[in-house]
Amino acid sequence: MSAEEGQLVAGRYRLLERIGRGGMGTVWRAEDELLGRQVAVKRLHASPHLADDELATLYERTRREARSAARISHPNVVVVHDVVDDGGRPCVVMEYVPSRTLGDVIKEQGPVTPQEAARIGRGMVAALRAAHAAGVLHRDVKPGNVLLGDDGRVVLTDFGIAVATGASTLTKTGEMVGSIDYVAPERVRGGKPGPASDLWSLGATLYQAVEGSPPFRRATALETAYAIAADELTPPRRAGALTPLIEALLVKDPEQRPSAEAAERSLRQPDTVATAEAATGGRTGSAPAGVTSDAPTRPRVATAVLPAEAAPQDDGGQRRTRPGRARRVTVWAAALAVLAGAAVAGATALRGNGDAGGSERSAAGKPAASGSALASPAPPPLPDGYHLVEEKELGVSFPVPDGWTRTLPSGAEERNEIAYVSPSGLVGIRISVRDFAGPDPLQHWKDDEAASVQEGKLPDYRKLRMQSTSFRELPAAIWEFTWQGSAREWRASALAFGRSGGKEHVIYLSAPKAEWQRHKHVFSDIMGGYRLPAPEQDG
The missing domain is CATH 1.10.510.10 (Transferase(Phosphotransferase) domain 1)
Structure with a gap:
């Protein structure tokens, strides 16, 4: 018998047999000891990746939604009998259907x-x-x-x-x-x-x-x-x-x-x-x-793609050959330090991950000349309120929110990167394309993390997620985190991707944590419209 089997929930529902398990919770066949009938009890999982406020939101929304569902009375719908608390977590009590x-x-x-x-x-x-x-x-x-x-x-x-x-x-x-x-x-x-x-x-x-x-x-x-x-x-x-x-x-x-x-x-x-x-x-x-x-007219691909276990999602990456690795880590740590200290820098030190095509326009938002070397799958139209920029020095193009300002961060030429900053100066993106991607994007982020923390570049650093993934069928890794700046707390998402020995791409987004929910879609929209040069796209 498992540790939960036989447990009494809310002083009424005795758990008898686990009959299902999914991403959100576990479903048990249980005995309603008050009414003497069998029911199904769904207990939510408490994800260790979610902050307290996020768990509270999840639990409250679950209670509200389950109560709304209880209004439905139809033979093809499982009846929701009750919503009870079990150690602070909501449990949904439903009709049991063999x-x-x-x-x-x-x-x-x-x-x-x-x-x-x-x-x-x-x-x-x-x-x-x-x-x-x-x-x-x-x-x-x-x-x-x-x-x-x-x-x-x-x-x-x-x-x-x-x-x-x-x-x-x-x-x-x-x-x-x-x-x-x-x-x-x-x-x-x-x-x-x-x-x-x-x-x-x-x-x-x-x-x-x-x-x-x-x-x-x-x-x-x-x-x-x-x-x-x-x-x-x-x-x-x-x-x-x-x-x-x-x-x-x-x-x-x-x-x-x-x-x-x-x-x-x-x-x-x-x-x-x-x-x-x-x-x-x-x-x-x-x-x-x-x-x-x-x-579709407004692709926000990334919002649906990153694992649910990670609360915020971000990607960032920079890759070089091994001889230049220590220098690369130092450069990114320095960029993060600037982010924490100044609003504009905070917006431009971003990194992100993307994976989709955007329509061809020039940096001014006008149609680009035919014969572009960028070869991505047929892109969806630009999101509303965006224009597509073509960064010829980097060899890529991507959508940017209207009204954002193009800027060259300190050391941008050496790192082959560009940044765009919101009108407030507090939200920004950074795109970097370099030669010689390393063999392991995840290890790349681990090295950057260790160097940044050791050098004190990320006060009160908190890792939200770091994991391997793929982008456009290329090896990639995601890193998202928060840290405390001089005036406010920041949050960032970063994606690094590229084939070993080929180009290394980094997309990075940062914003004040308090404003993250309003701005995180920018990261997704840029990923949705990011276009790679033909040789990289084709393999």
Whole structure:
């Protein structure tokens, strides 16, 4: 028996058997000793990576969302009975449904038939209609949250509960809800979720049900998020009559997706080849997902990509050959010291990580001349309020917020870098491109961290995350942290990436910690539009 098995929660619910575990919490089959019935109890995980204020926000949001979900009464929705505290952490008490998840079925038995997918889809869309009518968004529709009851019942669970994190989510708590494979394009771009976002997730779930894998899954979460926002859909091969509906649900533009009512009508005729018009409820202007005109207009790829376990996300990196490593570390430590001491410096000592293309414009925001040497995948349009700059000395281009000022930090020529600073002078980005990337980006950050702390460049330093990753299929490492400046506390995100022996790229963002939530999207937007030279992009 585990340490938790047999435990009594809230003086009432006896934990009997662990029946599920995900990124947000563990689900137990339990006995309600007051009413003498079996229930499911979901206990949230206490992530060691989250600060106290972030945990408090997570817990309070969970309580509020679960209470909202309790308003839904529908046979295809798991009933939420109660929300109780267990050692300060909220526990959600739900109806117990003997079942397996659709995710488990796909994993163990492979894809289901189009007819079975249609049956499952009918239950899911009925649940979504009931939830949306009650003013509740699910925000984490995925195979793992679809219960296939032993009695044939289809039940959607975790309504409004997974508000903080998901199995593949790579963002700060509360920033991105749900597992990245099933997050709609508008949410990847930082937009507000709506009923159409749940319907996109329904489409992604149906796609996986018949194909065996999510529609836009790539090697990394960052690449998956970019694919969701910008790539064309690979049409399903095994969906049969469900193909038009699935493609319509996965359209990039939420306004062009079918309504829940139209989707339900299509799902009730699985043996008939539905037309695209029927799938979209007779709306005009609809196009299959992947049509270039459906490309997103505000990509914020990074907000959906970095691991959820890390509260803030940042990347930064500088790489040289081993002989120059000690000097490089010293240079970056010096830059951080300037950041802590002055507002403008604080904004320009940034580093960040990025991974997407941006439209071609000159530094003045005008279209660049044809024949550019920059070769990235077909980029989505620039985010609203940005213009694209082309730094010819660095050989890259990237989006910059309108009104930000270009500046050359001290030693910029030696380090081959450029900085842009916000009008307030407190927020800034720094881009660096150097020769000879090292073999291990993570070790690079570890060396920089050790040198900066040892030399006292980062007073009251706190590491939020440091880990290996990949960017544009290149080795990369992320480092994000906070430190105390002379007048305020700062927070930074940095990404270093590049193939060993090739160019080393660093994107860095810093801002006052108190203003981080308002400005962190800049890091994501720059990553979303960062364009590499053709030789590096091609391999």
